[in-house]
Amino acid sequence: MIRFIIEKENVSVAFDAPTDLLYDRLAFVRVGDVPISGTDNVSIKLIPWADVKLAEAIAKRFSGDDTISEVNGLCEKVKHLRPSDEKAFIERLENDDIHGAAQMINVVEEMDLEAASEVKRYDYVEEDEEPTMEQRM
Numbered sequence: 001m002i003r004f005i006i007e008k009e010n011v012s013v014a015f016d017a018p019t020d021l022l023y024d025r026l027a028f029v030r031v032g033d034v035p036i037s038g039t040d041n042v043s044i045k046l047i048p049w050a051d052v053k054l055a056e057a058i059a060k061r062f063s064g065d066d067t068i069s070e071v072n073g074l075c076e077k078v079k080h081l082r083p084s085d086e087k088a089f090i091e092r093l094e095n096d097d098i099h100g101a102a103q104m105i106n107v108v109e110e111m112d113l114e115a116a117s118e119v120k121r122y123d124y125v126e127e128d129e130e131p132t133m134e135q136r137m
Contacts, residue, residue: 001055001075004068005045006031016049018076022069036071037064044068054078057090063100070101077108085113 005014008029015025026032031042038044046062048055058078062071081089092098092107 001049001052001079002059002071003047003049004071005047006068007043008041017068017072018079019072022072026068033067033069035064036062036066036068046071054081054086054090057093058104061093061099061104066101070105074101074105074108077105078113081113085111089113 002017006029011029013025013028036044048059
């Protein structure tokens with residue numbers, strides 16, 4: 001949903017939030033949970049996915065004090081919202097002038113928005129054998 005590019009000295013890492021491996025990614029560049037505005041030693045770029053309206057809407061509302069883990073947590077909460085919930089959430093952000101990851105997380109929880117479970121996809125493989133009688137039952 002939102003790509004992070006973190007650079008420290010001559011080491012950099014790029015990853016998309018949300019990720020379950022956040023602290024592994026941060027450890028790669030030897031940083032902790034820093035503000036998204038960066039520090040004297042760490043440069044951070046946030047790039048919302050261009051084809052995801054929700055990503056662009058929330059990225060405009062981050063504050064420099066938001067931490068990488070807060071942004072990752074917000075992305076986790078909203079990554080699989082139904083389109084109607086997404087639209088309602090964006091309208092709420094605009095109407096109430098919400099800023100900061102923590103406030104946006106509070107809005108998600110207050111609106112009782114839940115991410116739909118990710119749809120598992122099963123690809124048809126032509127070489128699959130016909131199921132035996134035991135497998136059919």
